[in-house]
Amino acid sequence: MASIPLTLAALSTSAVPGLVVFGVREHESDDGFLSAVIVTEDDDLLVRVPRTQQAEVQQSAELLGLAALTEGPRSRLPFTAPTALGMTRAGDTRAVVTTFLDGARFAATDLTDDAILLQPLAEAIAAIHDLPLTVAQHGGLPVRSAQDLRVLATRLVDRADATRLLPETVRRRWTHVLETPDLWDFAPTMVHGSLDAESIRVEDGSITAVLGWSECGIGDPASDLAWLLAAGTEVLDGVIARYARARNSESLSHLRARAALYHELEVARWLLHGTETHDQAVIDDAVAMLDRMVGTGGALGSAFTEAVAAAPLSSEEVIALLERTPQIDDALSDTAAFEALDEDRMFGVDTDFIEPLHEDGEDAAANGSDGEDADAEHLTEQLTEPLSDEDLPGRPRP
Known part of the structure; x- marks a missing residue:
């Protein structure tokens, strides 16, 4: 060594x-x-x-x-x-x-709703999103429209659903968000793309460096905020409120809803990683996380409800948001939640109720690497050709 x-x-x-x-x-x-x-x-x-x-x-x-x-x-x-x-x-x-950029590190779970670091985090993220779009366009970086991002998220849900390990309750929640047009009516910005606590260095309460720019490009600003939910909805709301003061942005409720969706979709990515590498420990871990989502809307359910009902927040509402602590009501008891989970599992096992994925080529799970290659080629096209509403999957469900 x-x-x-x-x-x-x-x-x-x-x-x-x-x-x-x-x-x-x-x-x-x-x-x-x-x-x-x-x-x-x-x-x-x-x-x-x-x-x-x-x-x-x-x-x-x-x-x-x-x-x-x-x-x-x-x-x-x-x-x-x-x-x-x-x-x-x-x-x-x-x-x-x-x-070499060194500095102190922190974990997302270390953040609290009154942490000094929330302000510099909001300013740093806002500064990235305020960069000119020409940075990506002239630099050969990925350029994705709002519709492109919606399609990619829809395909991710479809792939997770094809494993038959995704609870129907969770699938419906994700699909509902994806099928709500207003949430996807936003202007893409420059994004870091893989921002999290591990890529940030701090010193004396300030952010001194940001690492890991492998997914930099034009995308959804909500994707750079999703990781904050690891610290709780109060931390996300606190950063978003400060973020809104730093730049003129879209409806904050829509931004929060998409950030919550991206946060939950990381579990879908983890599940797919486990199935693709045949790692049963990873699969079991992902399934356990999905099971905990059953019976509660979680951060996504709360954010989505408010996004659908709310108009863009005023400056007074933004200030009020700084002191707000969202409450999440669990509508089901533990027993009812797990009964619903059992029904989801049985529904997934009955192949009569499972429709094929609407993608170029056949389902990768049925055709091996050929399906994966076709999927990869299709995703590559998404980086350069904006997609219309007609391209969005619209599967009827029983």
């Missing part, structure tokens, strides 16, 4: 001509990368080598995102983003050297 940082230090001198290394130390990273911190006379640098094909694809997308953040856009951000300095071949892959 001691030789790995030294090897990475040698690769960094090849990636950045003229680089003089004064020292090297190990760096904690995810399992997809080998990484080390390079000490130079002026600053510390980070060198990373992907260990898997998925990590290599992620690194390529991140390099594209960082390249699109030229000097102009960076000057508009109240934090620092990494800068790519060079790369070199490393066996069958490559080593990439970037600036």
